Amino acid sequence: METILSITNLNKRYGKLQAVKDVSLEIHKGNVYGILGPNGSGKSTTLGIVLNVVNKTSGEYKWFGGAMQTHEALKKVGAIIERPNFYPYMTASENLRLVCKIKNINYTKVDEKLELVGLSDRKDSKFSAFSLGMKQRLAIASALLNDPEILILDEPTNGLDPQGIHQIRDIIRLIAAQGTTILLASHLLDEVEKVCSHVLVLRKGEILYSGSVDGMSANQGFFELDSDNNSNLKAILSQHPAVEKTTEENGKILVYLKEPLEAADLNSYLFQKNIILSHLVLRKNSLEEQFLELTNQHQSTPIKK
């Protein structure tokens, strides 16, 4: 498979703060990647480094196999970061023309891309008159001008209203369907879950998980139990060899497992111990819960991989 971007052992320090710690990553053509992480986890810094706006402290990154200089490679990349940056005194199409000049391509795509993001009727309005949603859509149009090999989106729905979020997601899905490689950084998990095939979880600049989205949520799952005597239930559960831990949430006992266990087996085990359940559900973690668990696990302990 063709490698678009490879990052090896990337580090970035801001004085005492280590913003990115030993991040390695390979981006292959045709996949949709998500970078997940809470605010300040090093997502934007990592993207900033490969996009030539932040200087790395150490490590390597290579675009398209390292055959060309970063700024030349970036002409084949479309990227939008955090907030849309354009000249407020120029109109939408003037701004896009300027980007064409920078990327050294002709103006033929300007109207086509404005159409794609639904801004055709506003193409002669000044950028400063745009709403945030429109600005963000213009940014996407700008990133797509050169029909990029890879589209990098950093928090594309940040600060948008639900309608704006919906529009942006539709556009992303449309682009993904056309086979464009996408790298999407976000702290919104359902966003990543909905569009990405691969995911990278960062916390405090470190990679906690790297692999497929399915792989991340395909764990044992957990049980949600309820009975008359929950303290007794907890004590008995802790004796079971397959149980890792139990917690209580909203009056229900949550049972996390070390190894696979069928609901029927758990039920009969508890019945033998004279506990009658009033509630038994086997639940799978959503990506969100999975993510929280992953990031919490590493709150105090260093990375184990």
Added chain:
Amino acid sequence: MKRLISIELQKLWKNKASRVLTLSYFILLTFIALVASINFKFLGFNIRLADQGIFNFPYIWHFNTWTAAWAKLFLAIVIVSMISNEYSYGTLKQNLIDGMSKKEFLLSKFLTVVLISLVSTIFIFALSMILGLCFSSYTEAGIIFTDLDYLLGYFVKLVGFFSFCLFLAILIKRSAFALGFLFIWFIFEGICEHLILPRVFGSDAIAEKIVNFFPIEAMANLIKEPISRFQAYKAIENQLTTNSIPKDYTMHWCDILIVLMWITIFMFLSYKLLKKRDL
């Protein structure tokens, strides 16, 4: 190169404030012509400046370039804001992401500065030519084309000054503060020349020599003030003081060299700053 200039000119020209300031700069330059019509009464005589020989070749080259150089302060605002806007709009970051290298970014700014200086120099050349042909007492080709090195001085002076502005804007990122710093630097050079250095070295002459290497002073040295060279003024002065020391008004190559050196330093430092900074 054409691509870089066209990028920068689009950024400049679409901006209303820059457009108005640039246009008013060139309008301001043409106002030199109006000096010609100034009449004033002096010791009971009616004096018309144009008839007193300020537009005589080759003196006109000196007078016009020196006067026009003051208008550069106008363009300084445009130059400084063309950098600080890139920071405040976040477009510097976007330009880099879109595939411009930091070198290209700086080069596009510098080339624009050179282009503006060149246009201004040509403009002054044309304006002086017209005024000279109208008012000069001597219109022989040999006289017309002497002292043209003032135009070279003017060009280098503008490029030097605007490079200083570019560097300050990149260093400070805010237009108002950058212009403020420029003013403070101007005062600083004055203080060095008249207060600090004479005390350190115990002589005004040495202090002056050192200050000649400072950027603003070096630029000022390219075209020395022409007023005291003016005939009418001279005539009056000669009546008052019997033995005046003749002043050297010519442009020196070493002054050009010093300014060219400063341009290189400013551009080099700007590039280093851009390279080093995280955006």
